[in-house]
Amino acid sequence: MTSLPPGADVSKATLADVAQAAGVSRATASKALNNRVHVKLETRLRVEAAAAALDFTPNFFAKALNSSRTNTIGMLTSDLDNRFVLPVLLGAEDAFGSGSLSVLLADARDDVMREQLHIETLLSRKVDGLLVVGRTTNPRSPVGLPVDVPVVYVYAPSTRETDTSFTPDNVLAGRLAARHLVETGRRRIALVNGEPSYAAARDRALGVTLELRDHDLELLSGDSLFGQWGERWGRDCARLIAQSHPEVDAIIGGSDHIARGVIDSLTRLGRRVPDDVAVIGFDNWDVLVSESEPPLSSVDMNLEHLGRVAAQALVEAIGGAPRTGLHSETVHLALRESTRPSVTDDH
Amino acid sequence: MTSLPPGADVSKATLADVAQAAGVSRATASKALNNRVHVKLETRLRVEAAAAALDFTPNFFAKALNSSRTNTIGMLTSDLDNRFVLPVLLGAEDAFGSGSLSVLLADARDDVMREQLHIETLLSRKVDGLLVVGRTTNPRSPVGLPVDVPVVYVYAPSTRETDTSFTPDNVLAGRLAARHLVETGRRRIALVNGEPSYAAARDRALGVTLELRDHDLELLSGDSLFGQWGERWGRDCARLIAQSHPEVDAIIGGSDHIARGVIDSLTRLGRRVPDDVAVIGFDNWDVLVSESEPPLSSVDMNLEHLGRVAAQALVEAIGGAPRTGLHSETVHLALRESTRPSVTDDH
Numbered sequence: 001m002t003s004l005p006p007g008a009d010v011s012k013a014t015l016a017d018v019a020q021a022a023g024v025s026r027a028t029a030s031k032a033l034n035n036r037v038h039v040k041l042e043t044r045l046r047v048e049a050a051a052a053a054l055d056f057t058p059n060f061f062a063k064a065l066n067s068s069r070t071n072t073i074g075m076l077t078s079d080l081d082n083r084f085v086l087p088v089l090l091g092a093e094d095a096f097g098s099g100s101l102s103v104l105l106a107d108a109r110d111d112v113m114r115e116q117l118h119i120e121t122l123l124s125r126k127v128d129g130l131l132v133v134g135r136t137t138n139p140r141s142p143v144g145l146p147v148d149v150p151v152v153y154v155y156a157p158s159t160r161e162t163d164t165s166f167t168p169d170n171v172l173a174g175r176l177a178a179r180h181l182v183e184t185g186r187r188r189i190a191l192v193n194g195e196p197s198y199a200a201a202r203d204r205a206l207g208v209t210l211e212l213r214d215h216d217l218e219l220l221s222g223d224s225l226f227g228q229w230g231e232r233w234g235r236d237c238a239r240l241i242a243q244s245h246p247e248v249d250a251i252i253g254g255s256d257h258i259a260r261g262v263i264d265s266l267t268r269l270g271r272r273v274p275d276d277v278a279v280i281g282f283d284n285w286d287v288l289v290s291e292s293e294p295p296l297s298s299v300d301m302n303l304e305h306l307g308r309v310a311a312q313a314l315v316e317a318i319g320g321a322p323r324t325g326l327h328s329e330t331v332h333l334a335l336r337e338s339t340r341p342s343v344t345d346d347h
Numbered sequence: 348m349t350s351l352p353p354g355a356d357v358s359k360a361t362l363a364d365v366a367q368a369a370g371v372s373r374a375t376a377s378k379a380l381n382n383r384v385h386v387k388l389e390t391r392l393r394v395e396a397a398a399a400a401l402d403f404t405p406n407f408f409a410k411a412l413n414s415s416r417t418n419t420i421g422m423l424t425s426d427l428d429n430r431f432v433l434p435v436l437l438g439a440e441d442a443f444g445s446g447s448l449s450v451l452l453a454d455a456r457d458d459v460m461r462e463q464l465h466i467e468t469l470l471s472r473k474v475d476g477l478l479v480v481g482r483t484t485n486p487r488s489p490v491g492l493p494v495d496v497p498v499v500y501v502y503a504p505s506t507r508e509t510d511t512s513f514t515p516d517n518v519l520a521g522r523l524a525a526r527h528l529v530e531t532g533r534r535r536i537a538l539v540n541g542e543p544s545y546a547a548a549r550d551r552a553l554g555v556t557l558e559l560r561d562h563d564l565e566l567l568s569g570d571s572l573f574g575q576w577g578e579r580w581g582r583d584c585a586r587l588i589a590q591s592h593p594e595v596d597a598i599i600g601g602s603d604h605i606a607r608g609v610i611d612s613l614t615r616l617g618r619r620v621p622d623d624v625a626v627i628g629f630d631n632w633d634v635l636v637s638e639s640e641p642p643l644s645s646v647d648m649n650l651e652h653l654g655r656v657a658a659q660a661l662v663e664a665i666g667g668a669p670r671t672g673l674h675s676e677t678v679h680l681a682l683r684e685s686t687r688p689s690v691t692d693d694h
Contacts, residue, residue, distance in 0.1 A: 292578075
């Protein structure tokens with residue numbers, strides 16, 4: 001596939017040898033091997049094949065001793081057993097790129113002591129930067145770092161304003177859900193919310209309330225009904241609402257789980273979704289929304305995007321251009337049958 | 348907290364200095380710093396504090412140049428956006444230990460080319476071993492490795508018998524589900540299964556069939572009803588079964604999703620779960636089973652355990668003691684209300 005330069009000493013191949021064998025410039029060969037910038041996959045594979053044939057393997061450890069970069073990122077998660085972490089991680093891994101940056105993964109299990117040990121290990125491995133992935137959107141204390149390494153917080157923002165944090169805009173999420181219901185003719189809207197200790201629940205309630213106020217409306221029950229995150233709370237609370245406020249024409253579930261429980265109860269009570277009551281959730285979790293009966297409208301928190309922009313910001317910070325401050329990233333509506341406007345609607 | 352030895356030159360601290368300052372033996376200090384064996388957290392923290400005070404930091408890069416070990420494991424996933432990967436990853440991360448081994452994460456996105464590039468990057472970083480995490484239990488081709496590095500396959504086993512693979516025992520899973528139903532008095536049992544292209548679906552069907560045969564029974568419909576993995580298929584198929592086989596007294600769903608759909612249809616048709624029909628699923632996915640109405644019995648695939656034993660086997664392989672072959676790991680029943688024996692049962 002690749003021709004060796006005549007007389008090449010394979011044990012002492014240089015970058016020039018690799019470039020010649022691959023038929024590219026030295027600059028291109030270097031870029032391809034170091035993945036510093038975007039190089040066409042075909043070119044990269046040709047250069048890598050030449051490097052392999054010449055036994056030219058960049059030694060990352062020798063490099064690390066001689067340079068300030070290891071091209072390694074530390075990704076510190078608080079709780080891998082959390083479905084919100086996965087898309088964030090996926091987006092970050094994607095942004096760090098196939099091969100250009102390697103990701104050292106460390107999971108702290110929501111344990112401060114364990115987190116500190118992980119940080120020390122990551123630093124001893126001379127990571128170029130640290131991505132700290134939280135398990136909720138509740139602000140968290142900054143990590144303690146004995147050395148100056150760029151850090152970006154994602155999902156759970158840092159409480160220190162001069163840090164760089166990325167979190168989904170849950171106030172906007174609440175606004176979008178309420179706005180959609182109002183724009184499709186609903187007026188008697190209740191909010192069955194998650195646990196009040198979660199910033200996500202409080203922020204979504206705030207967004208819903210602000211948006212309704214913009215339309216001279218308020219929540220049917222007067223306030224957000226905080227409870228738990230699961231289907232059971234959705235079922236129980238929806239049953240109470242249907243009894244105490246039979247005029248209800250829309251219920252916002254604080255999560256897709258809650259919304260599924262709401263639909264379940266309404267259906268068992270003979271209330272049609274969406275003809276009698278529209279239902280919308282938050283998170284747009286595919287396995288819950290798409291096969292719901294009817295399919296569930298939801299607010300998508302753009303978590304993969306969130307992971308990607310946070311990772312990009314970390315790369316920029318490593319390059320000397322940090323994007324300090326709290327960045328509330330946008331979210332979007334994912335509309336399905338459960339909020340279809342009623343054709344017999346006479347609002 | 349820790350006292351410095353008098354006259355210690357902090358820039359040239361030795362392991363002996365650290366041990367003296369921490370009040371432990373050199374062997375214990377070494378173990379604590381290298382995490383080779385289990386050391387009490389308290390001891391470890393004391394040694395680490397002493398090492399920090401003396402500016403004694405093990406340099407992993409210098410070490411890597413001088414030894415054959417980097418204490419780094421490559422974890423190659425096929426598809427991070429897959430809920431089955433998360434518990435496996437969690438178990439593996441746990442086994443590799445807090446700080447003792449670092450995990451380089453690479454996600455191939457179910458793309459052969461991308462997987463090969465990731466493997467090259469991981470090898471150039473001189474990982475001690477590679478854990479290959481599949482996205483289904485379908486056997487996969489072995490990864491191509493230009494050098495001799497231990498590899499362990501988990502979830503998706505390698506097709507090469509001399510490789511080391513760990514996968515959940517789906518035949519046993521099918522047997523356990525069927526056995527539980529028979530032992531609780533059910534006789535007219537149907538299986539609403541997932542996609543037949545999945546080994547998991549076929550293995551579970553085989554287990555159910557074998558177990559029923561042991562009790563001189565067969566599936567109500569004569570065979571496993573293959574379809575899709577989602578709730579919708581569970582709903583549609585359960586409706587058909589209730590019509591064509593009204594005598595049905597138990598339905599096994601090929602996954603928790605399918606089982607949820609089955610419960611949904613039976614409830615809407617006025618069939619009581621579990622009094623008229625028992626329902627059981629597979630995977631024991633907390634968010635689907637515990638808040639189901641009624642709560643759903645399921646077969647737990649022990650995925651976190653699976654990740655842990657695969658990681659341990661990789662560490663053993665790196666140490667020179669590979670556990671070659673296919674290891675089908677055990678699974679267990681998680682019983683809830685949906686399969687409670689009917690009190691009026693007269694079988």
